[in-house]
Amino acid sequence: MIELTEVQRQELHRSAQGELRLADPDTQEEYVLVKARVYERMKALLYDDSEAPISEAYPLLDEMAAKAGWDDPALDIYSELIPKDCP
Numbered sequence: 001m002i003e004l005t006e007v008q009r010q011e012l013h014r015s016a017q018g019e020l021r022l023a024d025p026d027t028q029e030e031y032v033l034v035k036a037r038v039y040e041r042m043k044a045l046l047y048d049d050s051e052a053p054i055s056e057a058y059p060l061l062d063e064m065a066a067k068a069g070w071d072d073p074a075l076d077i078y079s080e081l082i083p084k085d086c087p
Contacts, residue, residue: 008033017067 004012012020012033020033034042045057065071 008020008022012018018035018038022031022033023029024031041060045060
């Protein structure tokens with residue numbers, strides 16, 4: 001296991017979403033560092049061969065959306081823009 005440098009640790013704690021984007025200076029490939037518990041939940045959802053219902057992903061999606069600011073009451077205005085006859 002590779003340990004975080006002090007700078008990486010500080011940037012991770014500063015991140016509002018609890019993630020840290022990293023770039024390989026040689027390849028310009030981008031990586032995202034997330035908490036292990038989040039990774040394990042995502043991995044289970046993405047790589048599980050079972051026929052689990054998509055609804056099992058809803059709590060994780062809700063958590064990620066909230067961290068991204070989608071639960072901001074100011075965004076409620078967009079719900080009012082949906083036509084009443086739209087299913």
